[in-house]
Amino acid sequence: MRYYPVSLDINCRACVVVGGGAVAIRKVNSLLKAGALVTVITPEAAKGLIALAIKGKINLIKRGYKKGDLKGAYLVVSATGEQATNKAVFEEAKKRNALINVVDAPDLCTFIVPSVVDKGSLTIAVSTSGKSPLFAKALREELEKKFGREYAVFTELLGAVRSKLLKEGLDYDKKERVINRLIKSPVLGFLKRGDTCAVEKFLNVIFGKGVTLKKLGVSVKGKA
Structure with missing residues (x-):
């Protein structure tokens, strides 16, 4: 077992998502569902993120990431697709002892996110330890059919x-x-x-x- 499975209580915790595309939207929605206080930093935000900002669900900063943006963050997700930015985000998060997940870059993560079957208070997590996210997704879809x-x-x-x-x-x-x-x-x-x-x-x-x-x-x- 490469990773220690754990459930984090991020209710009312400051979480930062760097990036503004489809992956960022998924990450933001899952963080909001867990009660996190989410800030999104991106120069170009997808419509879904703009809608969340208008509703007051997230704090949207429409610019690129800058050093110092992660001050006070408990958990950070970087989903920019830009290697240099992801590396910089990782380095700052590490210095600040914030939990960090860089999408599709296991070496730049202090935690990885499993594929999840969410049925109210029942949560079933499936992880391949980063080996094959697509396989984890396929297993999750099979479990979704079983657990109604x-x-x-x-x-x-x-x-x-x-x-x-x-x-x-x-x-x-x-x-x-x-x-x-x-x-x-x-x-x-x-x-x-x-x-x-x-x-x-x-x-x-x-x-x-x-x-x-x-x-x-x-x-x-x-x-x-």
Whole structure:
């Protein structure tokens, strides 16, 4: 294993993306989804970036990268396609101890980004350690077919049940038994076919009458 897999909390963290093309847009959108405070530096910005700036979602600086632009950045992505610029961005990020990813240049990275299946709180990451991003993408597309919206809902349900059990003060062994019972139950299948009544009946078997998805704070609505 070449890289240590880790999930970063970048919520409200300053992140800088250098570059303004299609790749930069993808990187920006994924950073925003994780709650980052994003600044984009590029002399020419794609329409998608301009739209995000107009909405106040990003800070867009329409010029080329300059030394000093990375002050205060926690994480940096360089997607310029220009070797000299990418190298300069890498060197500054390294000096500032900021995490740095230069697209398509593993030697200029302190982290690489896996291909991700995103189903709400369930995240499945696929990495080839930079050997073949296209293969990682192909694997991710296969996983997307297998893991539907029901997995996102089921993950939220498990989290809600865990919180309920913690509030009730159950010891670890009892809590583990209840959660394992739910994991091994037909509930995931019920969710896949949209049978919320069956889900709630099963929950009532475990917890007693009156337990509903709504009371647990679990929504079955959303995109697949």
